[in-house]
Amino acid sequence: MNSFPTVSILVTHYNRSRSLEALLKSFEEIECNFAQIVVSDDGSQYEHLNYLKTLQSRYSFHLVTTPSNKGLGNNINKGQDVIDTPYTLYVQEDFVPTSFFPKKLHTAISFMDEDPELDIVRFYSYLEYPYMTPFKKGFSYMNFNVYGIKYSKLFYYSDHPHLRRTSFFDKFGRYQEGLKVEQTEYKMCVSFIQNNGKGLFYNDYQRLFIQKNSTEEPSTVRRNAWRRGNNYFVSKVRNVYRQIKYNYDISVSPIIGKRQLK
Structure with missing residues (x-):
């Protein structure tokens, strides 16, 4: 049994109850025992919310709901x-851990x-963080390089599976609400950098979790096609725009999170 009493x-979760079941079942299969499991639902449709309650009786999680999305x-x-x-340990419902994960989670806890x-x-x-310094046991320190030409430097923080301190909001502020998914993550990325966040990145970054999007329960996120198209000219313009915008938001825009209160 892999016990994590401090985690x-x-x-x-949103309208993907079968995906959630696969995630919880996978943690059970690799014998991960956490102090608490919290499932936060964003106003799912009745059939999914009803199935969540069935899953709750099996996996004993704390279900936090809202009447609307x-x-x-x-x-x-929430x-x-x-x-x-x-x-x-933050994980979205469309991921499942691999058998390698428990050992690395123990290691990450010891580092923190x-x-x-x-x-x-x-x-x-999805991609390796562009600026890193090797640490140990398969992890590296992420380094935010203000002069770095790779715009993915912004994603020092990411909504993908990660371990964080529960006091995270005290330093970086709460997630901004009423925005689209990409903007919500973007604002937290900016806050993380502005407030001098410090983080590690697992080098073999697709070994510990697998993202699964089934045809029955596809991703519920709709992303802007301009931001991800592969047209050569569009990608060049996009990269220049991102460099200017990201550096402006980080260096010039009002501080987000804790430092805003000073």
């Missing part, structure tokens, strides 16, 4: 509010226990 898992920011905020363990300035440990990504 609660926070799962955000209020977006990712609200969904994370779920995080009920957690009282030192650490939160040893270094109180460490805010986050990232376990999954």
